[in-house]
Amino acid sequence: xxxxxxxxxxxxxxxxxxxxxxxxxxxxxxxxxxxxxxxxxxxxxxxxxxxxxxxxxxxxxxxxxxxxxxxxxxxxxxxxxxxxxxxxxxxxxxxxxxxxxxxxxxxxxxxxxxxxxxxxxxxxxxxxxxxxxxxxxxxxxxxxxxxxxxxxxxxxxxxxxxxxxxxxxxxxxxxxxxxxxxxxxxxxxxxxxxxxxxxxxxxxxxxxxxxxxxxxxxxxxxxxxxxxxxxxxxxxxxxxxxxxxxxxxxxxxxxxxxxxxxx
Amino acid sequence: xxxxxxxxxxxxxxxxxxxxxxxxxxxxxxxxxxxxxxxxxxxxxxxxxxxxxxxxxxxxxxxxxxxxxxxxxxxxxxxxxxxxxxxxxxxxxxxxxxxxxxxxxxxxxxxxxxxxxxxxxxxxxxxxxxxxxxxxxxxxxxxxxxxxxxxxxxxxxxxxxxxxxxxxxxxxxxxxxxxxxxxxxxxxxxxxxxxxxxxxxxxxxxxxxxxxxxxxxxxxxxxxxxxxxxxxxxxxxxxxxxxxxxxxxxxxxxxxxxxxxxx
Numbered sequence: 001x002x003x004x005x006x007x008x009x010x011x012x013x014x015x016x017x018x019x020x021x022x023x024x025x026x027x028x029x030x031x032x033x034x035x036x037x038x039x040x041x042x043x044x045x046x047x048x049x050x051x052x053x054x055x056x057x058x059x060x061x062x063x064x065x066x067x068x069x070x071x072x073x074x075x076x077x078x079x080x081x082x083x084x085x086x087x088x089x090x091x092x093x094x095x096x097x098x099x100x101x102x103x104x105x106x107x108x109x110x111x112x113x114x115x116x117x118x119x120x121x122x123x124x125x126x127x128x129x130x131x132x133x134x135x136x137x138x139x140x141x142x143x144x145x146x147x148x149x150x151x152x153x154x155x156x157x158x159x160x161x162x163x164x165x166x167x168x169x170x171x172x173x174x175x176x177x178x179x180x181x182x183x184x185x186x187x188x189x190x191x192x193x194x195x196x197x198x199x200x201x202x203x204x205x206x207x208x209x210x211x212x213x214x215x216x217x218x219x220x221x222x223x224x225x226x227x228x229x230x231x232x233x234x235x236x237x238x239x240x241x242x243x244x245x246x247x248x249x250x251x252x253x254x255x256x257x258x259x260x261x262x263x
Numbered sequence: 264x265x266x267x268x269x270x271x272x273x274x275x276x277x278x279x280x281x282x283x284x285x286x287x288x289x290x291x292x293x294x295x296x297x298x299x300x301x302x303x304x305x306x307x308x309x310x311x312x313x314x315x316x317x318x319x320x321x322x323x324x325x326x327x328x329x330x331x332x333x334x335x336x337x338x339x340x341x342x343x344x345x346x347x348x349x350x351x352x353x354x355x356x357x358x359x360x361x362x363x364x365x366x367x368x369x370x371x372x373x374x375x376x377x378x379x380x381x382x383x384x385x386x387x388x389x390x391x392x393x394x395x396x397x398x399x400x401x402x403x404x405x406x407x408x409x410x411x412x413x414x415x416x417x418x419x420x421x422x423x424x425x426x427x428x429x430x431x432x433x434x435x436x437x438x439x440x441x442x443x444x445x446x447x448x449x450x451x452x453x454x455x456x457x458x459x460x461x462x463x464x465x466x467x468x469x470x471x472x473x474x475x476x477x478x479x480x481x482x483x484x485x486x487x488x489x490x491x492x493x494x495x496x497x498x499x500x501x502x503x504x505x506x507x508x509x510x511x512x513x514x515x516x517x518x519x520x521x522x523x524x525x526x
Contacts, residue, residue, distance in 0.1 A: 017281060020281070024507075025284075025285070025507050025508050026507070026508055026509055026510055026513075028284075028285065029282075029285065032278060032281045032282060033278075035281070036274050036277065036278050036281075039274055039277060040270055040274050043269075043270055043273065043274075044266075044270065047266060073321070074321070079266065082266060082267045082270065083270075085267075086267075086270060086271070086274075100509075100510030100512070100513065101510075101512065102512040102513065103512070103513050103517075164512075
């Protein structure tokens with residue numbers, strides 16, 4: 001599972017870097033951030049992979065046995081939190097960047113979203129470390145407050161700015177927000193698994209699988225949708241660019257729907 | 264903490280390299296130096312990470328125990344000083360390069376700043392190695408003399424040249440100097456921790472955390488601000504470039520404030 005995440009993040013990152021020229025310069029900043037997010041995640045999953053390998057060995061020859069913990073070694077969950085501390089604010093930045101809103105609106109959104117997202121991660125970590133389910137619950141709850149605030153900003157405040165987006169991407173942007181809500185919602189579920197009576201190693205494995213799948217959706221799939229939005233906006237902004245990038249049939253289709261800015 | 268620094272330096276470096284085209288060619292030298300600085304730091308933190316792993320092991324099963332030193336192995340603080348010896352002069356170079364001053368002024372500033380910064384690092388190292396707090400204090404003091412000279416050049420001499428900068432970046436340049444002062448101020452504090460009665464492994468861990476955070480701020484954040492200054496100067500120099508790089512809304516805003524050179 002960890003190896004699947006490494007492959008997904010690393011090659012999404014490379015794909016996005018190679019794809020930079022497939023969008024107009026004004027959307028390349030958002031694409032770069034998307035590539036960096038996947039790159040940072042790939043790095044941390046290399047560490048997570050190695051940490052797992054150092055912490056556990058199979059107790060049977062041939063590898064079909066159970067994994068047992070190596071004396072003196074432990075799996076370091078800290079890599080995940082460092083990863084999220086860096087990437088979660090960047091995920092919000094890449095969303096705001098691809099919208100290419102007025103500078104003042106961007107700044108105001110980011111000044112609220114980025115501290116809230118860092119707070120959300122920082123408050124989750126003490127709950128992750130503790131074996132006490134009560135503490136886990138309290139920090140989980142505290143961490144939910146900034147999460148709720150982020151959702152409020154994205155789904156209420158941001159909506160006002162969406163009517164300035166080309167018609168062709170409005171639906172995709174809404175879907176992207178929904179993806180963010182759904183995938184970010186997986187993390188608290190994985191986080192809470194140890195509290196749901198699913199105990200011991202099963203809960204631990206379930207948590208790792210949950211985090212891994214959520215990381216692939218929230219970073220790789222999310223980055224690819226950002227790429228798609230940047231492409232659509234590039235075509236809407238510059239029909240000559242669309243004709244160069246697309247086949248004749250495709251370019252016609254992109255040009256046909258009403259693509260004016262504003263209402 | 265060391266892994267956080269690796270991720271920060273490595274991906275800031277990659278971000279700056281990918282972002283080269285987001286500024287005019289005349290500012291790419293400064294960006295390249297900024298990327299190289301973060302790259303050098305990432306390399307040294309890989310060494311520091313490995314040096315730590317080789318020098319310490321946890322003494323308890325399950326990993327909750329303390330770290331104890333491995334017999335015959337020791338953590339090599341030398342990597343930090345080699346890193347600083349290379350990167351600190353480059354940090355000053357990148358500041359001077361992004362200002363794009365007249366060639367004569369640049370040369371004169373660099374001939375004074377670069378030897379002073381190398382001297383500052385070289386004088387700190389003997390104090391770092393010694394267990395004797397008296398020696399630590401003396402070399403700390405000696406190292407402060409070139410540091411004070413650098414601050415004199417940056418805050419007094421350089422100020423004369425700042426009125427040639429576009430209005431839009433003057434405040435950011437002042438903030439950058441302040442960041443340099445504040446982050447470079449963390450190093451002597453971390454350096455002096457062993458003298459402040461905070462002893463043994465706590466002082467050592469505190470020192471490592473202090474150096475790590477200071478390295479992230481002084482190289483990554485600093486490099487990103489250099490990038491921001493280079494972008495703003497590019498837009499002020501060339502409105503056509505700004506229109507290509509920014510959305511219609513953003514480009515209007517950048518063009519609106521009075522951006523003339525001179526007072």
